[in-house]
Amino acid sequence: DTAVSQTPKYLVTQMGNDKSIKCEQNLGHDTMYWYKQDSKKFLKIMFSYNNKELIINETVPNRFSPKSPDKAHLNLHINSLELGDSAVYFCASSLGTGINSPLHFGNGTRLTVT
Amino acid sequence: SQQGEEDPQALSIQEGENATMNCSYKTSINNLQWYRQNSGRGLVHLILIRSNEREKHSGRLRVTLDTSKKSSSLLITASRAADTASYFCATDRNNDYKLSFGAGTTVTVRA
Numbered sequence: 741d742t743a744v745s746q747t748p749k750y751l752v753t754q755m756g757n758d759k760s761i762k763c764e765q766n767l768g769h770d771t772m773y774w775y776k777q778d779s780k781k782f783l784k785i786m787f788s789y790n791n792k793e794l795i796i797n798e799t800v801p802n803r804f805s806p807k808s809p810d811k812a813h814l815n816l817h818i819n820s821l822e823l824g825d826s827a828v829y830f831c832a833s834s835l836g837t838g839i840n841s842p843l844h845f846g847n848g849t850r851l852t853v854t
Numbered sequence: 855s856q857q858g859e860e861d862p863q864a865l866s867i868q869e870g871e872n873a874t875m876n877c878s879y880k881t882s883i884n885n886l887q888w889y890r891q892n893s894g895r896g897l898v899h900l901i902l903i904r905s906n907e908r909e910k911h912s913g914r915l916r917v918t919l920d921t922s923k924k925s926s927s928l929l930i931t932a933s934r935a936a937d938t939a940s941y942f943c944a945t946d947r948n949n950d951y952k953l954s955f956g957a958g959t960t961v962t963v964r965a
Binding site for chain 1: 884885887889891894895896897898899902940942944946952953954955956957958960
C-alpha cells in the first residue's frame with residue numbers, strides 16, 4: 741500500500757497552461773507539504789497544511805495555489821505555467837509539524853513545461 | 855535561505871568501504887534529520903537526531919551531531935550497491951517550524 745501517492749508521475753505541458761497535481765496520504769497524518777526539487781536536487785518547501793489549515797506559505801508566485809479538501813489530501817494547482825516551473829514536485833506528510841516528526845514523501849511528479 | 859549544506863557533493867566508493875558525508879548548518883536547531891533519495895523516487899527518512907544528542911546508530915548508519923560546530927556527519931559502514939543514492943540532511947530552525955533541506959550528497963557504490 742502506497743503511503744503517500746501523487747498523480748500524475750509525469751506531466752508535460754506548454755507554457756501558459758493550467759495544471760493540477762494531486763496528493764493523498766493514508767497514514768492518518770495531520771500535516772502535508774509540497775516541496776519543489778530543482779535540477780540541482782535542491783529541495784525547497786512551498787506550502788504546508790495542518791488539519792486543512794495553511795501553516796507555511798513560502799515565497800511562491802501566486803500562480804501556485806494549494807487546496808486541502810481534507811487532511812488526507814493536498815492538491816497543487818498551477819496557473820499560467822512558465823518554463824521555470826519545470827521541476828519535480830514532491831508531496832509529503834508528517835504526524836506532527838515536521839520538526840520532530842519524520843516526513844513521508846511521495847515519489848514525485850516531474851513537470852516539464854515546453 | 856538554505857539552512858543545511860552537504861559535503862561532498864558527490865562520493866564514489868567500492869562496495870564494502872565506508873562512506874562519510876557531512877552537513878553544516880547556520881542557525882541553532884531543535885533536531886537534524888537525514889534522508890535518502892534513490893533515483894526517480896521520493897525521499898526516505900533514515901535518522902532523526904535531537905540537539906541534545908551527540909551520536910545515534912541505526913543498523914549500518916551512524917550519525918553524529920556537533921552543535922558547537924553546527925555540523926553533522928552520516929557514516930554508512932560496509933556499503934552495498936543498494937546504498938547508491940543521494941543523501942540529504944534536513945534541519946529546522948529553533949524558532950521556525952520549516953524543515954529545510956540541502957542539495958544532498960550523491961553516493962555511488964561500485965560493485
